[in-house]
Amino acid sequence: MTKVSLELKDISKSYGALRASHKLCLSVNKGEIHALIGPNGAGKTTLIKQIYGSEQPDSGQILLNGELINNTSPSLRVRKGIGRSFQISNVLLGFTVLQNALIAELARKGKVFRFFAPAFSDPSLLSGARNILEKVGLLHQSEKLAAEISHGERRLLELALAIATNPQLLLLDEPLAGAGAEESRHITSIIENLKSQHATLLIEHDMDAVFKLADRITVLVEGKTIASGTPDEISNNSAVRNAYLGDGD
């Protein structure tokens, strides 16, 4: 019983003469990791932005659990079940790691318009926040400012915040970007462990991670899908090899 979580139908978007998305069709099922790969400037991030709602497609439909969400704001899409990590870490730099997680927990619970209830000392929020950090193994850095932790740790926090709202659809934009080898393995195993809980659309340049994680892979070049299939199919696809994997046989 596979459930289609995200379905894109003929998504097109241009920036002037530049076609960033060209009639893209794609679906992600619950429990599945669908990887989106392609060279720099292929339009991967642009596609994620359209799914998330910070950019509008020129045409095409975006369906989340069968519901058309083209005209909803990003924050509403998050409430409907989308979680997103950003290519460039996008955390609350002036807050501690724990406070970052706590604010995400607060947002998930939705009790946000409370003007007198203290936030950072609330035991249930604190334990929720610790839970979130535990999932990514960042608990030991709780009290550090997000601005002061290492780059790799900030990637972990970014991931933690993306999953904190318990999304049905997780959009990960290069979660390994800039992380060291050890950290990359760590982040990869987290994504793998969490995969049963949501549908994941993963953008990643690290091919080891992609082939380890992905159930399906779609290859994007200049806004167009040039191939889509299982990892085996993709690694044997000559068009992909020529255009992207480039191990020129």
Next chain:
Amino acid sequence: MQALKRSLEILKSSPALFILLLGFGLFPIYTSMADLPFWNDVSMRIMLLGMAALGLNLVLGFGGMVSFGHAAFIGIGAYSVGISQFYGIDNGWLHILFALLFCAAIGLVIGFLALRTKGIYFIMITLAFAQMLYFFFVSLEVFGGDDGMGVDRASFLIIDLWDPLRLYYLIWIALFAVSLLLLLIINSHFGVILQGIKDNESRIEAMGLSALHFKITAYVASAAICGLAGALFANWQEYVSPDIMHWSRSGELMIVIVLGGLSYIAGPLIGAIVFFLLEEFLPELLYFIAPDYSENWMIIFGPMLIAVVLFTKGGLMAIFEQLHRRITQRQNTT
């Protein structure tokens, strides 16, 4: 009772605020012993300016919204008193109620429209709205136009304000209440999200929250607080004119906040005190050095403000905080 206990508990989290409020509360005892009643008047002005700055700081310091039109809300609060009296409503509580309601309503409209923009556009739009309101009151001949209108100190049911000390403590209680309210708010669910928006709006949106709703709410609350300050200001000055909502007053509020430290709850109060002392004494000081320039005390104040901003990175409160840290460190080492 529970709430009161928590409020007092939370006051401990900002000793500076506690000391300042205590200081304002005890000040009249000093002035009566030293026979300096004039200074009660100064203290009231400082408390009123501080109250308005506290209100503005909710959006400026904690929400990151640079509103350049908050004097308009002080003006609306003050005119709420004047106009009510004009129509024969003498009850001070009603005046305050009107001030809060009008400011909240107008704050809602301005916030709703202006908060769709950011940065310099937001600054300009809030200034434009404030100027509109300024000229609106200038053109209202019924209420004195440019010349303004006289105001009697309102009666607050059993408490009338014939004794200046009663006005003093009315203002003090209002300041105390506003300070506590803001202290509770900035530590609340709403408050931390507001500060999160200031830090990184796109992350807060990615958590599923609509930043605009929080900003508008903060804007309305801040407008209402400035309205309260304005209503009390009318009672203190016994006179209202459009001058109270001149754009330079909005600038003055911002200067007070930046001087005191915009990320500190007590910042606006420290700023208000120092600003008034400088305004009082810099001209006299300047008179000794260069008599011709004594009116232009801003010549000295300007560079001082710039120095504070550049070198403390957080206003006077940041200096106090550093001093405090050094002292406690020294105590720990010895």
